Amino acid sequence: MILAFVESWNDSFKKASFEAVSYAKTWADMSGTTVRAITSASTADINTLATYGADEIHTLELSQTAFGVASQLQSLIEGATGIVIAGTSFGKSLAPAVAALCGGALSTNTTSAPKSLQPFTVERGAFSSKGIETIELHGRLPIISFVPNSIGLSEKSAAGTVSNVQANGNDLLKVAEVSIAKGKISLPEAEVVVSAGRGLKGPENWGMIEELAEVLGAATACSKPVSDIGWRPHSEHVGQTGIQVNPNLYIAIGISGAIQHLAGVSASKTIVAINTDPEAPFFKAADYGIVGDAFEVVPKLVDSLRAFKASN
Amino acid sequence: MKVQIKSRQKRTKSIQKSWIYYARIVIWWAKSNTKRMNILVCISHVPDTTAKINFTADGSALDANGVQFVINPYDEFGLTKALHIKEAQGGTITVLNVGGPETEPTLRKALAIGADSAVRINATPTDAITVAQNIKNHIQANSYDLILCGQESIDYNGGQVPAMLAAMLNLPFVNACVGLDLNGNEATAKAEIDGGHATLKANLPMVIGGKKGLVEEKDLRIPNMRGIMTARTKPLSVEEGSNGGLTKAANFAKPAAKGSTTMVDAGNVEELVRLLHEEAKAI
Ligand SMILES: Cc1cc2nc3c(=O)[nH]c(=O)nc-3n(C[C@H](O)[C@H](O)[C@H](O)COP(=O)(O)OP(=O)(O)OC[C@H]3O[C@@H](n4cnc5c(N)ncnc54)[C@H](O)[C@@H]3O)c2cc1C
Numbered sequence: 219m220i221l222a223f224v225e226s227w228n229d230s231f232k233k234a235s236f237e238a239v240s241y242a243k244t245w246a247d248m249s250g251t252t253v254r255a256i257t258s259a260s261t262a263d264i265n266t267l268a269t270y271g272a273d274e275i276h277t278l279e280l281s282q283t284a285f286g287v288a289s290q291l292q293s294l295i296e297g298a299t300g301i302v303i304a305g306t307s308f309g310k311s312l313a314p315a316v317a318a319l320c321g322g323a324l325s326t327n328t329t330s331a332p333k334s335l336q337p338f339t340v341e342r343g344a345f346s347s348k349g350i351e352t353i354e355l356h357g358r359l360p361i362i363s364f365v366p367n368s369i370g371l372s373e374k375s376a377a378g379t380v381s382n383v384q385a386n387g388n389d390l391l392k393v394a395e396v397s398i399a400k401g402k403i404s405l406p407e408a409e410v411v412v413s414a415g416r417g418l419k420g421p422e423n424w425g426m427i428e429e430l431a432e433v434l435g436a437a438t439a440c441s442k443p444v445s446d447i448g449w450r451p452h453s454e455h456v457g458q459t460g461i462q463v464n465p466n467l468y469i470a471i472g473i474s475g476a477i478q479h480l481a482g483v484s485a486s487k488t489i490v491a492i493n494t495d496p497e498a499p500f501f502k503a504a505d506y507g508i509v510g511d512a513f514e515v516v517p518k519l520v521d522s523l524r525a526f527k528a529s530n
Numbered sequence: 531m532k533v534q535i536k537s538r539q540k541r542t543k544s545i546q547k548s549w550i551y552y553a554r555i556v557i558w559w560a561k562s563n564t565k566r567m568n569i570l571v572c573i574s575h576v577p578d579t580t581a582k583i584n585f586t587a588d589g590s591a592l593d594a595n596g597v598q599f600v601i602n603p604y605d606e607f608g609l610t611k612a613l614h615i616k617e618a619q620g621g622t623i624t625v626l627n628v629g630g631p632e633t634e635p636t637l638r639k640a641l642a643i644g645a646d647s648a649v650r651i652n653a654t655p656t657d658a659i660t661v662a663q664n665i666k667n668h669i670q671a672n673s674y675d676l677i678l679c680g681q682e683s684i685d686y687n688g689g690q691v692p693a694m695l696a697a698m699l700n701l702p703f704v705n706a707c708v709g710l711d712l713n714g715n716e717a718t719a720k721a722e723i724d725g726g727h728a729t730l731k732a733n734l735p736m737v738i739g740g741k742k743g744l745v746e747e748k749d750l751r752i753p754n755m756r757g758i759m760t761a762r763t764k765p766l767s768v769e770e771g772s773n774g775g776l777t778k779a780a781n782f783a784k785p786a787a788k789g790s791t792t793m794v795d796a797g798n799v800e801e802l803v804r805l806l807h808e809e810a811k812a813i
């Protein structure tokens with residue numbers, strides 16, 4: 219049985235949740251076994267996991283911390299021949315803890331389904347998107363943490379028998395407060411990202427960036443110097459030393475395209491660069507480019523997209 | 531005359547002395563309210579961010595020819611945080627790397643920045659479990675109040691060692707840590723989570739996976755001449771480690787080169803919208 223840990227946010231699933239089940243299903247089909255999804259008992263529409271191939275769905279009262287959940291999973295892995303966890307911020311703390319507690323071999327930053335089962339092999343990103351590593355996981359219990367949005371969904375219906383289970387979690391920290399920006403799309407899960415750099419001249423000019431993001435249903439991001447000077451919060455800093463993103467569409471405005479910036483965004487499926495300088499390195503990494511002044515191009519793009527959205 | 535001058539000098543000297551004495555008492559009193567901290571900073575040794583990444587002809591490993599290695603950028607925030615804590619409440623800073631002799635210049639650099647001593651655990655860091663196991667053994671043989679790691683090494687992008695280490699030691703762990711306040715044995719940490727922040731409380735010792743925010747970019751220190759000179763005399767000890775691991779890097783390849791760029795006229799953004807919709811299917 220392949221075990222998928224399925225995360226939920228405010229008691230509802232997101233794309234990464236279904237992607238975890240889809241991943242487990244692909245793996246289970248390859249090895250002729252079943253999928254067990256483990257998720258929080260308070261999540262709404264638990265049955266939707268069956269659509270993506272969950273044969274069994276085990277629900278429980280989840281611990282608040284990643285280590286707590288890891289210790290719960292440790293007591294629920296009997297019969298598991300593999301574990302799948304989405305590489306969300308919670309998953310990034312969870313997967314290594316599970317590997318340490320359960321003695322499984324772990325691949326994080328995984329970008330492919332299993333390539334082979336003997337030895338168990340997958341591909342993963344290394345050197346900040348400058349390399350692709352093919353890695354073998356040895357031992358009884360391969361554990362996969364995958365990059366959200368890199369695997370995709372596949373609908374394959376299964377029984378999805380729901381049962382409630384008990385497991386004690388061992389929390390070593392206390393969660394004092396959680397604050398989530400309301401109405402904002404979080405950067406790691408965004409399918410479209412609108413990002414701007416020092417070319418914007420000052421924080422007061424971000425209005426048009428936010429407008430563009432709103433029309434596209436996008437998250438906003440920025441280059442490192444922009445967050446260092448305090449024009450935008452650190453949580454928007456993308457790149458090799460910030461958040462790594464792989465949306466379907468990345469729009470870079472007034473960003474030169476330094477190697478460290480590109481390292482964190484080049485996995486995006488489609489890249490658009492808007493820059494006054496025709497020699498800006500970003501144009502080499504982009505699929506589409508506009509040489510022009512952001513202060514003229516962006517408002518026009520907002521209008522044009524509004525018109526497009528209205529007629530589509 | 532001479533006698534008078536001398537006695538005046540004596541008097542000022544004794545006043546100065548008592549002031550220094552008084553200041554010492556104040557500093558001692560301030561520090562007695564806080565905890566002297568024994569801090570371990572785990573450092574990985576990685577290619578510089580501007581390095582061109584190439585692999586050996588058989589694809590088995592990084593081709594390190596001409597690559598400059600540096601302190602992992604995420605770990606620089608941990609090292610600077612350790613310096614801030616030491617300056618505020620006293621203590622010692624040990625920097626540690628699990629690796630071969632080639633990583634010693636990176637450890638020396640950390641000493642030049644201000645760490646007190648360095649440890650290299652002689653082992654081949656084939657995977658995170660091996661690294662974490664070696665660090666765990668070192669921690670169990672010594673005792674640390676705080677273990678500062680980076681969120682991720684920018685070479686293999688694992689993001690695994692700190693969480694594994696914490697789990698092995700049964701210690702609290704905060705990943706993507708962008709703020710840490712200490713009050714005696716109690717720590718309050720701020721962590722970046724998807725879409726926001728969390729505030730977490732734990733008792734020391736604990737493990738941190740840090741990033742920018744733990745200290746600010748402008749707080750990062752570079753070694754000065756004096757630091758470089760004193761680093762030469764600071765202890766760098768080598769401990770024998772163990773090898774092992776459960777994973778094997780079978781092959782490395784470069785990603786496929788990006789196709790050509792379609793340029794669109796700045797006066798014709800409608801064309802961009804059309805291309806994004808019809809060609810790229812991105813909107
Ligand atoms: C160790 C290390 C790690 C780093 N990590 C990162 C990282 O993770 N992420 C990151 O982003 N950077 C990182 N950097 C910094 C990186 O090297 C660059 O300095 C940075 O990306 C540049 O930001 P920028 O493109 O916003 O600014 P600039 O390089 O100043 O570029 C501004 C661009 O705006 C254009 N422009 C100006 N006016 C206009 C206008 N009106 N309309 C349109 N375009 C305009 C200019 O032509 C220029 O290309 C790192 C550096 C180091 C040393």
Ligand SMILES: Nc1ncnc2c1ncn2[C@@H]1O[C@H](COP(=O)(O)O)[C@@H](O)[C@H]1O
Pocket residue numbers: 571572573574575602604605626627628629655658661678679680681682683684686687688689690691692
């Ligand atoms: N070989 C190593 N020696 C010492 N510390 C390491 C080593 N590898 C990783 N670390 C620490 O673990 C953090 C995360 O690394 P990683 O799990 O390799 O991405 C790094 O920022 C370091 O603090």
